[in-house]
Structure formats: C-alpha cells, structure tokens
Amino acid sequence: MNYDQILNQRIQAVKPSGIRKFFDILEEMKDAISLGIGEPDFVTPWHIRDAGIYSLEKGYTKYTSNAGMAELRREIASYLNRRFGLHYNFANEIVVTVGGSEAIDLALRCLVNPGDEVIVPVPSFVCYGPLTSMAGGVPVYVETKAENEFRLMPKELRAAITPRTKALVLPYPCNPTGGIMERSDLEALAQVLEGTDIMIISDEIYAELTYGQHHVSPANLPELYDRTIVVNGFSKSHAMTGWRMGYVCGPEPVIRQMLKLHQFGIMSSPTVSQYAAIEAMRNGDHDIEKMREEYDGRRRYLVEGLRRIGLPCFEPKGAFYVFPDIRPTGLTSEEFCERFLMEEKVAVIPGSAFGPGGEGFVRCCYATGLKDIAEALTRMDNFLTNLKRKQARDGN
Amino acid sequence: MKKLLQLLEEDCTLTRDQLASMSGMTVEEVNAEIKRYEEEKIVLGYKAIIDWDSTDREAVTALIEVSITPQRGEGFDRIAERIYQYDEVESVYLMSGAFDLTVIISGRTLKEVAQFVSQRLAPLEGVTGTATHFILKKYKEKHLIFEKQAPGEREFIFV
Numbered sequence: 001m002n003y004d005q006i007l008n009q010r011i012q013a014v015k016p017s018g019i020r021k022f023f024d025i026l027e028e029m030k031d032a033i034s035l036g037i038g039e040p041d042f043v044t045p046w047h048i049r050d051a052g053i054y055s056l057e058k059g060y061t062k063y064t065s066n067a068g069m070a071e072l073r074r075e076i077a078s079y080l081n082r083r084f085g086l087h088y089n090f091a092n093e094i095v096v097t098v099g100g101s102e103a104i105d106l107a108l109r110c111l112v113n114p115g116d117e118v119i120v121p122v123p124s125f126v127c128y129g130p131l132t133s134m135a136g137g138v139p140v141y142v143e144t145k146a147e148n149e150f151r152l153m154p155k156e157l158r159a160a161i162t163p164r165t166k167a168l169v170l171p172y173p174c175n176p177t178g179g180i181m182e183r184s185d186l187e188a189l190a191q192v193l194e195g196t197d198i199m200i201i202s203d204e205i206y207a208e209l210t211y212g213q214h215h216v217s218p219a220n221l222p223e224l225y226d227r228t229i230v231v232n233g234f235s236k237s238h239a240m241t242g243w244r245m246g247y248v249c250g251p252e253p254v255i256r257q258m259l260k261l262h263q264f265g266i267m268s269s270p271t272v273s274q275y276a277a278i279e280a281m282r283n284g285d286h287d288i289e290k291m292r293e294e295y296d297g298r299r300r301y302l303v304e305g306l307r308r309i310g311l312p313c314f315e316p317k318g319a320f321y322v323f324p325d326i327r328p329t330g331l332t333s334e335e336f337c338e339r340f341l342m343e344e345k346v347a348v349i350p351g352s353a354f355g356p357g358g359e360g361f362v363r364c365c366y367a368t369g370l371k372d373i374a375e376a377l378t379r380m381d382n383f384l385t386n387l388k389r390k391q392a393r394d395g396n
Numbered sequence: 397m398k399k400l401l402q403l404l405e406e407d408c409t410l411t412r413d414q415l416a417s418m419s420g421m422t423v424e425e426v427n428a429e430i431k432r433y434e435e436e437k438i439v440l441g442y443k444a445i446i447d448w449d450s451t452d453r454e455a456v457t458a459l460i461e462v463s464i465t466p467q468r469g470e471g472f473d474r475i476a477e478r479i480y481q482y483d484e485v486e487s488v489y490l491m492s493g494a495f496d497l498t499v500i501i502s503g504r505t506l507k508e509v510a511q512f513v514s515q516r517l518a519p520l521e522g523v524t525g526t527a528t529h530f531i532l533k534k535y536k537e538k539h540l541i542f543e544k545q546a547p548g549e550r551e552f553i554f555v
Contacts, residue, residue, distance in 0.1 A: 023552035038555035126554070175555075241555075293398050297418035300397075304417045353554075370407075370414065 014130045019353050022337065026347050033376045035364040036347040038175055038321065040239040042294075044276070045287045048238060051279035052272045064271050066263040068096025068247070072274050075281035076247055083285070084207065086219050086230065088249040095259050096247050096269045096277075100205045100233040103248035105131050106258040107201045107229045108167070112137035116166035121152045122355030123323075124171040125203070129355070137166065143357030146325060149314050150179030154188040161192070167199040170218060173206035176354050176363035177323045178316020183216045190223045199254075200228045205246075206319040208237035208288050211296050213317065219249075226251055236320075237288050238280045243273040295320050298366040298373055305377040306364070309384055320367045323351065327360040329387060336362055343386070344379035400429055401438070408442040447534070447542050455502060456530065457486070458509045460517065462497040463525040472496060475522045484512050495527070506530065 004012065019036075026032055043049075067073065073090035080086040088094050097103040104127060112118065114136040120128045122141045129139035142160045144150040157168070168189075172181045181189075193200075200218050207215040218224040233246030248258060280287075299316065306313050306324045313324035326336045333350035341347050349365075351358030366373055400419045403410060412430075416423045433439040448455040464475050472490055479499055480488045487500040499517070503509040510528070518526050534542050 017554050019554045023554075027552065034550075037550055037553060039550070039553070041550075297398055297403065300420065301414055301417040349554075370410070374411075374414065 010133050010136075014133065017126065017353065018334070019349060022341060022347055022349070025341060029341075029345055032341070032345040032347060033368075033372050033379070034347040035366070035368060035373070035376055036349050037367075038363075038365050039241045039367060040236060040291065040320075041367050041369065042239040042291055044238065044240050044243070045280075045284065047283060048240070048276050048280045048287075052243070052276035055272055055275035060271055060275060062271065064268045064274055066268050067094065067259055068269055069274050069278070072096055072278050072281070073247075075278055076249075079281045080230075080232075080249065084215065084217055084220065086217060086249070088230075089252075092252045093255050094247055094249045095255060095262055096245070096274060097233075097262060098246065098266055098269050099235060099244045100203060100231050100246035101127060102262070102266065103231040103233070103246050103258075104128065104169075104201065104203060106261050107231065107248065107250075107254075108132055108137065109135045109261060110254065110257045111135075111167050111199055111201075113166070115164060117162060117164045118166060119157065119160045119168045119198075120355070121150075121156075121169065121171065121174075123150070123174075123176055123351055123358030123361070124169075124354060125175045126354060128169045128171070128203075138164075140165070141356055144177070144179070145357075146314060146361070149317075150174060150177035150323075151181055151185050152189065154192045157189055157192050161196070161198070165196070165198050167201055168193070170200055170202045172202075172204070173210055173215065173318025175206065175319050176321050176349065176351065176358070176361075178319050178321045180210055180213075180318040181216065182213070183220070186216060186218050186221055186224065189218075190221055193227065194223070198227065200224060202228055202230050204230055204232045206236050207232060209292055209295060209320060210318045211292075211299060211316075215318070229254060234277055234280055238284050239287075239291060240273075240276070240280065243276055244270060245273045245277045295366065298368075298370055301370065302364060302366045302373055302377070305373075306380070309377065309381040311380075311384075320365055322364045322366060323361050324364065325360060326362050329384065330391065331387075333359055333362050339387075340380070340383050344383045346376045346379050346383075400426060401433070404430075404433075404439065445537055445540050449534070449542075454504050456504065456506050456509050457500065457502045457534075458513075459529045459531060460499040460501065460513060461491075461495040461527040461529075462499055462517065462523060463495045464497060464522050465524055466496075467522060475520065478520060479517065482512070482516060484509075484516075495525075 073094045076094055077088050077090040108131050112135040116137045117140045118132040118137050119140050119142055121144050132139040140160050142156050144152055202218050204217055217230055219228040219230050229250035231248050234240040302322050303315055311324040313322055316322055333352045337348055337350045349363040351361030397420055403415055403418055412423050412426050416426045466472050467474050476488050484501045484503055485499055486502050489498045491498055513526055513528050
C-alpha cells in the first residue's frame with residue numbers, strides 16, 4: 001500500500017508539531033519542571049465532579065439531544081448573560097460541543113468554501129490554520145506585535161483582507177501571548193469590517209481569565225453581533241479539560257448548519273460531562289473567582305521574576321501564560337528551549353511553535369504551583385548567567 | 397488580586413518578595429504591614445500542620461463539649477480563660493446550641509487526656525458537665541488533606 005498516495009493531501013501537508021520532541025525528552029527526565037502544558041493544575045471542583053458521579057449513579061448514560069441537553073443550554077445562555085452580557089437563545093443559537101476545539105472546527109467547516117481565506121492572528125493556538133486547510137480554505141497569518149501587546153491592529157487587519165476573505169479568527173484572551181482585546185480595539189476592527197461579509201470566529205476559551213478588566217466579546221458590540229460566532233467552554237474557566245465540554249453560540253442560520261455537522265460527526269457531547277457542566281454553570285462562579293485569584297498571584301510573581309532576571313515581557317492581561325522576549329540572549333526560541341531543558345531541566349515552549357511572529361519569544365505557563373514557578377525562575381537565572389558567561393568567553 | 401492576609405493564611409512560608417508580587421505591594425509595604433499585623437495581634441502566629449500519625453510520636457486529640465454556668469458580670473469569658481491557660485488545651489470556642497464551650501486538647505496517651513478531663517476540667521467551678529469525644533482519625537485540617545494522595549499525573553499534551 002502506498003499510503004502517501006492514498007492519504008488525503010491536505011492532512012499530509014500539515015506539519016507535525018515540533019513540540020513533541022521536548023515532551024519525549026521531558027518524559028525521561030527526573031525532577032524536571034514543566035511550564036509547558038497549557039492546562040489548569042487544579043482538579044475540577046468537587047461539587048462539579050460530584051454532579052457527574054451522581055448522574056452515573058442515576059444511570060443517565062444515554063445520548064442527549066444533538067445540540068446538548070436543553071437544561072444545559074439554558075444554563076449556558078444565562079451564564080453568558082450574567083458574566084459577559086451576551087444574549088443567545090438556548091433553543092436555536094447554542095450547540096454544546098466536545099471542547100472548544102470541536103466548535104472551532106465546526107465553524108470553519110461550515111463557513112469555508114474551497115479557496116476561501118481565513119485571517120488568523122499569530123502567534124496563537126495552533127489549530128486554526130490546519131483546521132482551515134482541512135476545510136479547504138487558506139489560512140492567512142497576520143503577525144501581531146509585542147509593541148502592540150499582541151493585539152490585532154486595524155491596519156494589520158485591513159492589509160490582510162482580500163475579496164476571498166471569509167472569516168477572521170479572534171483568539172483573545174490569547175494563548176500564548178496573554179494579550180487581550182479591549183472594547184476600543186474591537187471597535188476599531190469593526191470599522192474595518194463594516195460593509196464586508198467577513199465572519200468572526202471568536203475563541204473565548206480564556207474569557208474568565210482576565211486580570212484587571214473584564215473580557216469583552218466582539219458579540220458585545222451591536223455592530224459585530226451578527227457576524228460573530230462565539231466559541232467557549234469549561235476547560236479553562238472550571239478546570240474541566242478532561243471532560244471535553246465546549247459550546248458555540250451565534251446567529252441561528254449559522255448554528256443550524258453547525259448542528260448538522262455536529263450531529264453527523266459527534267451525535268451528542270458526553271452525557272456525564274453535560275451533567276457536570278450544568279452544575280458548573282449553576283454553582284461554579286465562586287470557583288472561577290478563586291482560581292483566577294490564584295492565577296493572578298502567580299502571574300504577577302512570574303512577570304516580576306522574569307523582568308528581574310533580565311527578560312523583557314509585557315504584562316499579560318489574560319489566559320495563564322507569560323510570553324517573555326528572549327531575543328537579548330541571541331538564541332532562537334527553539335535553541336533557547338532545548339538548552340534550557342537540557343541544562344536546567346525546565347520546559348517552556350518556543351514561540352515559533354505558535355506560528356510566524358512567535359520567534360524570539362517563549363511561552364511560560366503559570367498554571368502550576370508557586371513553588372515550581374519559583375524554582376523555575378531560579379533555574380532560569382542560572383541558565384541566563386551561564387549563557388552570558390559562555391557567550392563572553394566564546395566572543396573573546 | 398489576593399490580599400496580603402489571605403496569602404499569609406494560605407501559605408505563611410511565602411517569601412517577602414513573593415508576597416509583594418502577588419499582592420501588588422512593594423516589599424517595604426509588605427514588611428511594614430506584617431509588622432503591624434504582628435504587633436496588633438491580627439496575625440497570632442505561624443505554625444505547621446503536622447500529621448503526627450505518620451511519625452513515631454504518639455498523640456491523642458479529644459474534643460470536649462463543656463457545659464458551664466456563666467458568672468455574674470463575666471459571662472463565659474472568665475471560665476474560658478481558666479480553661480485555656482492549660483498547656484494541654486489547643487483550642488477553646490464558645491458555642492451556640494446544646495453546650496457552651498468546645499475544648500480541644502491533645503496529649504500523649506488516652507489516659508493522659510482522660511486524666512486532664514477528670515482532674516482538671518470537670519472539677520472547675522462553674523463547669524456543670526463534660527462529654528469527651530476522642531478523635532480517631534484526621535482527614536482534613538485547615539483545608540489540608542491528610543491522606544497521601546498521589547497527584548494525578550499530567551499527560552503531555554500540546555495545548
């Protein structure tokens with residue numbers, strides 16, 4: 001069998017992640033510290049786990065309706081209204097998905113015709129480009145800049161728009177940069193989009209993790225509401241990554257098509273997870289605040305620590321990542337991460353893994369205990385001191 | 397953002413640098429604030445929570461419900477004070493409900509604790525009754541779980 005011939009060309013053209021090799025090294029290493037994995041270190045709050053367990057005890061193990069249980073969709077609608085001032089009708093504007101990732105895939109596949117372009121600000125989470133390609137589209141990467149705190153600027157958006165532009169992905173609060181978009185930033189983009197039919201896929205999975213200000217969704221702006229698909233989920237807000245619970249909201253005609261695709265590919269999201277999610281929506285706001293406070297303390301400590309040892313970084317206002325500038329070291333981000341891991345046994349992720357524009361930066365995730373963060377900073381300090389010494393010696 | 401007191405309550409081993417970063421204060425402000433807390437007895441002390449059952453040391457803890465007759469002009473405070481002066485007494489709380497004081501005492505042996513109750517506590521003037529409950533196993537104290545749980549291994553995933 002000639003599998004290269006047989007297999008779909010688009011998926012074969014997708015480059016495998018370069019991060020895998022770090023994880024392979026890390027798996028072998030004892031006493032390594034990882035600031036690499038972008039997932040909450042908290043266990044799902046007990047009352048949410050308990051609701052899942054209770055549903056199993058009761059024998060609620062069947063499929064649910066395709067869009068997800070009406071009770072859960074009602075709770076999601078009420079949550080979005082309560083927390084973000086968003087208005088969606090539970091009956092026909094919300095679908096419960098298998099994580100936010102499925103929602104992104106659905107949105108892209110329901111929007112993109114062959115050859116359509118999708119604008120993806122980078123550095124950002126890695127899925128948008130490959131999923132666009134698999135949908136037959138062409139990802140158009142726009143490099144956001146550290147000096148703009150990695151916001152998407154109207155000028156950058158305007159330059160990327162062509163007659164083939166179908167959609168714009170807005171991955172804010174942003175993994176890996178920690179950048180956010182404020183209302184005024186979104187208003188500026190709205191002016192650029194005015195008069196076009198460009199849809200926005202707003203990936204708001206980190207919406208609850210903003211520091212110092214509330215998250216603003218493009219769907220909060222009346223002028224953007226009709227063109228916005230909101231993707232969100234429970235993984236980051238309620239520490240529920242393994243439950244695979246996400247949802248998507250948007251205009252009814254769009255959601256109707258997405259539901260068809262979801263129905264064929266998934267049927268319905270896991271029932272046990274849906275029961276847990278209902279509890280999370282009903283009684284979980286307090287957990288969110290608690291975890292956010294905890295992340296915020298670590299964020300402040302890590303940013304100050306990195307600055308103190310000589311790595312410039314802008315203050316991330318969202319998600320749980322710090323994205324320091326490692327250009328002063330003269331290393332590429334991949335070299336930096338590889339040497340840091342081998343010499344000091346700390347894993348951070350090269351910015352280059354998050355698309356063009358990430359080179360020169362590394363992503364440090366602070367969803368890990370403060371003691372590990374403190375130790376990682378000490379080791380980072382050692383690493384930089386040794387590096388400078390070596391570079392001075394080699395230079396002479 | 398967490399307040400300094402909250403951070404201290406959760407983990408008093410945090411360094412002054414860490415406390416400063418996490419509370420958004422300067423190290424000088426943190427030092428001054430902690431000094432004030434200590435002087436004003438807002439922070440009473442800093443202690444470790446130890447699972448003595450995991451060590452060789454024998455330890456027995458009992459929770460005693462104490463009923464008392466309040467004294468004129470002093471209420472319950474005078475008797476509570478006479479009770480908490482004993483070194484064996486870990487905690488004393490004034491309660492609502494069926495009895496008046498909860499007294500938690502610890503000793504080396506069951507006998508030691510029983511003797512304290514019968515010889516020191518029960519005979520005190522104003523104490524009208526005691527009910528002693530020995531603590532058999534501690535599961536959780538101050539939000540800390542005693543069982544040695546293996547942390548759920550994090551699988552490597554690129555997110």
